[in-house]
Each structure stands twice: as C-alpha cells, then as structure tokens.
Amino acid sequence: MKRIAVFGLIVLALLVSPLNVTAMDIKLGVVTKPGSAQNIVADKFKALIEARSEGKFRVKIYHSKSIGNETEILQQIQMNTIQMAIVTLGPFDTFDPIVRVINYPFLFKDNDQADQILDGPLGAEILKSLETSGFKGLCFSENGFRNLTNSKRPVQSPTDVNGLKIRVMSSALHKTIWQSLGANPTPMPWPIYTELEQGVIDGQENPLWVMEVYKFYEIQKYMTLTRHVYSAHIDVAALAWWQTLEDADRQMIQTAICEAARYQRADNRDKNAARLELLKSKGMQVEEQPDTAAFRRQVAGLKDSEMYRDARVQDLLKRILAATR
Numbered sequence: 001m002k003r004i005a006v007f008g009l010i011v012l013a014l015l016v017s018p019l020n021v022t023a024m025d026i027k028l029g030v031v032t033k034p035g036s037a038q039n040i041v042a043d044k045f046k047a048l049i050e051a052r053s054e055g056k057f058r059v060k061i062y063h064s065k066s067i068g069n070e071t072e073i074l075q076q077i078q079m080n081t082i083q084m085a086i087v088t089l090g091p092f093d094t095f096d097p098i099v100r101v102i103n104y105p106f107l108f109k110d111n112d113q114a115d116q117i118l119d120g121p122l123g124a125e126i127l128k129s130l131e132t133s134g135f136k137g138l139c140f141s142e143n144g145f146r147n148l149t150n151s152k153r154p155v156q157s158p159t160d161v162n163g164l165k166i167r168v169m170s171s172a173l174h175k176t177i178w179q180s181l182g183a184n185p186t187p188m189p190w191p192i193y194t195e196l197e198q199g200v201i202d203g204q205e206n207p208l209w210v211m212e213v214y215k216f217y218e219i220q221k222y223m224t225l226t227r228h229v230y231s232a233h234i235d236v237a238a239l240a241w242w243q244t245l246e247d248a249d250r251q252m253i254q255t256a257i258c259e260a261a262r263y264q265r266a267d268n269r270d271k272n273a274a275r276l277e278l279l280k281s282k283g284m285q286v287e288e289q290p291d292t293a294a295f296r297r298q299v300a301g302l303k304d305s306e307m308y309r310d311a312r313v314q315d316l317l318k319r320i321l322a323a324t325r
C-alpha cells in the first residue's frame with residue numbers, strides 16, 4: 001500500500017512538471033530606478049536569458065532600493081538570498097579592497113582603455129579575486145566617468161573644492177579621494193536627492209546619466225567635467241548559487257550578462273553628448289575644462305596610502321598603472 005502511494009506521488013510529480021524542467025527564479029538586485037545604467041543591464045540580461053533558456057530561468061528584478069542599499073544587496077548576495085546584482089564598484093571595496101585599483105583616480109584615459117583593461121586578464125583577475133568573499137564576478141558594465149556637481153560655486157580647480165560638503169559612496173577610497181582634494185566628504189548610500197535638496201550636502205559626483213535620470217539639474221547649479229574616476233559596475237552572482245548550476249547554464253548566464261554589459265556600455269556612451277546638452281538646457285552651468293593636472297597632482301600620493309597598502313592590492317595597482325601609462 002505504502003509503495004503504491006509513493007509510486008503514485010512520483011507519477012504525479014512527473015505529470016505536473018512537463019519534461020521534468022522546473023523554472024528557476026533568479027532574484028536580481030539593483031539599487032537604482034528604471035532607466036538607470038544598472039537597470040539597463042538588468043533588463044537586457046533578463047530578456048536575453050529568458051529567451052535563450054526557453055523559460056528555464058526567470059529573472060525577477062528588485063530595483064529602487066526595494067531590497068536595500070548596495071551594501072545590503074551585496075550582503076544578500078553573500079548569503080545567496082538573492083542570486084545576482086548589478087552594483088557600482090564603490091561600495092564593493094569594503095568586501096574586497098582589490099576593486100580599488102579600478103577606482104584609482106585618473107586611471108583610464110578613455111572608454112577604450114577601460115574596456116581593454118577590464119575585459120582583459122587584469123579585469124579577469126579582479127573578478128576571480130571576489131570568490132574569496134563569496135561572489136562570482138561575471139562581467140563589468142558601467143556607470144561611466146564621474147563628474148562633480150554642487151550648489152555653491154563653479155569649480156575649475158581643486159582650490160574651488162575647498163570645504164565643499166560632498167556626498168561620496170560608502171567607500172573608504174572615495175572618502176580619501178575627496179579629503180585629498182580638500183572637500184568635506186560624507187559617505188552616504190544611494191539615493192541622495194533629498195539630502196542635496198535640503199542642503200545637508202553641497203554636492204556629489206556621478207556620471208552624466210545620473211544628473212538626468214535623477215533630475216539633479218533641479219538642485220545642483222554647477223557641474224565640472226572632472227572625470228576623476230571611471231565608475232564600473234560589477235555584474236555579480238552568489239558563488240554558493242553559481243556552484244549549484246550545471247556547466248551549460250553557467251555558460252549561458254555568463255554569455256548573456258556579458259552581452260548585456262557590452263550593450264549597456266555602448267548605450268551609455270552613445271547618449272552622453274545629448275545628455276550634456278540637455279543638462280545645460282536645464283540651466284546647469286558646466287565647466288568643461290577644469291585644471292585636470294592640478295586635480296591629478298592633488299591625489300598623486302594616494303597610491304602609497306593606506307588605501308593601497310595591502311600587498312596584493314599594491315601589486316595589482318602597479319601592474320594596472322604600468323598597463324595604462
């Protein structure tokens with residue numbers, strides 16, 4: 001009798017799951033809202049993987065801080081309560097300081113150089129390193145080159161930065177960069193519109209798309225094209241989850257996310273010229289030729305600072321500097 005019942009259950013199970021394939025949900029977190037750089041990667045990945053896996057994978061995107069800020073998203077990846085995320089590299093440095101080499105100020109001279117390094121062996125080495133802290137680094141997409149905005153005054157050289165209250169990402173490196181530039185930096189998780197509006201902070205720094213999508217032109221009069229840091233996203237998965245997947249599925253996911261990343265980087269870059277015009281038309285006063293040499297001099301000591309002291313980080317920084325100079 002018992003045996004018959006068990007047999008019946010098995011038959012039932014086979015009947016309700018045609019081809020014995022059950023859809024697998026991938027929970028994917030981004031802190032930003034629809035239309036943002038991170039969301040463009042996420043949406044593209046979802047479309048690609050759902051089509052290619054013929055329904056085996058279903059991606060549920062959690063956005064707009066619905067599952068917490070970027071640090072909290074990364075903690076959830078470590079615990080495998082969510083499986084994937086597109087996260088700005090800034091807050092990642094608490095989890096693995098190796099990522100700081102990418103945010104070294106004025107490291108990349110342009111987009112091509114960023115792609116060449118991040119899509120090459122040095123980028124792969126950084127992604128691999130994340131496994132030590134429970135992450136499977138899959139690819140780099142981008143926020144883009146970061147620019148300073150503020151509500152107080154035009155900024156042309158580091159002297160103008162002096163004493164400005166600047167919001168920075170939750171990252172010791174970013175705080176140190178702005179201290180070196182003479183600002184008064186406050187680490188704060190995303191989003192920050194209210195703090196800017198209320199004057200808790202005078203300014204912030206982010207790529208052009210942010211000023212448009214988050215409407216910072218309403219509350220920040222001055223922008224300087226400092227391009228001080230190339231801000232990558234790391235497209236990441238929970239290592240614990242990754243290890244349970246079959247090789248073919250890993251391959252499919254890896255290919256789709258890297259394709260989404262390349263698509264998003266191109267899309268972001270294509271739109272930048274129009275964005276700059278839009279921000280000006282909305283009334284932002286833009287300094288297009290800051291004294292970059294002076295900004296660089298001011299942060300030159302960083303490579304010998306605490307931020308890069310760890311032997312592994314120092315070694316990689318040296319190699320990445322050699323490859324970009």
Ligand code: EAX
Nearest residue numbers: 032088143169190206210
């Ligand atoms: O993508 O926190 C930040 O400044 C990030 O650049 C933000 O997630 C916007």
